[in-house]
Amino acid sequence: MTNSTSKGILHIEGLCAKISGKEVLKGLDLDVKKGSIVAIMGPNGSGKSTLANVLSGKPGYEITAGKIEFNGQDITDMSPTKRGQAGLFVASQYPLEIPGVTPIELMSAACQDLPSEELMRRVELVNKELSMPDSLMERGVNVDLSGGERKRIEILQLLALKKTMAILDELDSGLDVDALELLASMVAKASKDTGMTVLAVTHYSRLLEVLIPTEVHVLVGGTIVRSGGPELAVELESTGYKEFEKL
Numbered sequence: 496m497t498n499s500t501s502k503g504i505l506h507i508e509g510l511c512a513k514i515s516g517k518e519v520l521k522g523l524d525l526d527v528k529k530g531s532i533v534a535i536m537g538p539n540g541s542g543k544s545t546l547a548n549v550l551s552g553k554p555g556y557e558i559t560a561g562k563i564e565f566n567g568q569d570i571t572d573m574s575p576t577k578r579g580q581a582g583l584f585v586a587s588q589y590p591l592e593i594p595g596v597t598p599i600e601l602m603s604a605a606c607q608d609l610p611s612e613e614l615m616r617r618v619e620l621v622n623k624e625l626s627m628p629d630s631l632m633e634r635g636v637n638v639d640l641s642g643g644e645r646k647r648i649e650i651l652q653l654l655a656l657k658k659t660m661a662i663l664d665e666l667d668s669g670l671d672v673d674a675l676e677l678l679a680s681m682v683a684k685a686s687k688d689t690g691m692t693v694l695a696v697t698h699y700s701r702l703l704e705v706l707i708p709t710e711v712h713v714l715v716g717g718t719i720v721r722s723g724g725p726e727l728a729v730e731l732e733s734t735g736y737k738e739f740e741k742l
């Protein structure tokens with residue numbers, strides 16, 4: 496049983512959501528404790544990105560039942576901007592191009608209270624670790640960038656803006672092994688140092704060897720079908736998702 500004192504920083508109850516008339520999330524419950532690292536795993540098409548997109552408030556999704564609470568506040572109908580201001584950051588599986596807007600301009604707009612000198616100081620610090628070439632900062636966000644460079648830009652925003660919670664949709668896609676280790680270890684360090692909460696969505700366990708979760712949940716057919724500790728990710732690496740697809 497849950498009560499208000501035991502709820503985590505992200506609390507989802509009975510979430511049902513549709514996209515283009517198709518019901519994708521079918522009564523999803525999830526509770527993520529503040530400061531923890533939690534993984535959502537599942538086969539292709541199980542609803543992982545739909546969950547991440549619904550949590551970001553992306554337009555086009557219809558929530559037909561259930562609710563989402565973040566930091567004790569009901570955000571089910573909140574705009575994406577307000578969710579961001581509340582400290583939630585969703586790193587997309589396929590980050591979009593924003594021509595004409597540089598990463599700095601985007602971050603300034605997202606965090607207007609942050610003095611620009613402080614933003615520049617943080618960007619410089621994070622970029623040094625990311626080995627981000629200056630040229631990427633002069634272009635429009637993600638314009639003509641490789642998959643791996645786009646993921647770097649996502650992590651730059653997450654860490655420079657010091658978000659309270661990161662939802663990472665397939666951070667591993669488009670990254671080679673070295674880049675994956677670098678980005679995952681930077682996220683793990685931020686979680687350890689600042690208490691940032693992480694919900695990592697993936698279908699491979701490789702990411703979770705660096706970004707080590709305390710809980711792993713398996714999402715199949717729009718609902719959580721099994722939950723366990725980090726050993727569940729290792730088990731799924733060898734068994735795959737066949738047993739769940741028969742459910």
Ligand code: ADP
Binds near residue numbers: 538
């Ligand atoms: P995952 O991220 O787990 O691979 P998704 O959440 O992307 O899965 O997709 C779940 C299901 O919803 C899939 O069957 C997919 O085809 C469908 N879906 C996702 N986005 C749309 C959309 N915009 N229109 C119609 N169907 C969609």
Ligand code: MG
Binds near residue numbers: 543544545588665
């Ligand atoms: Mg996906």
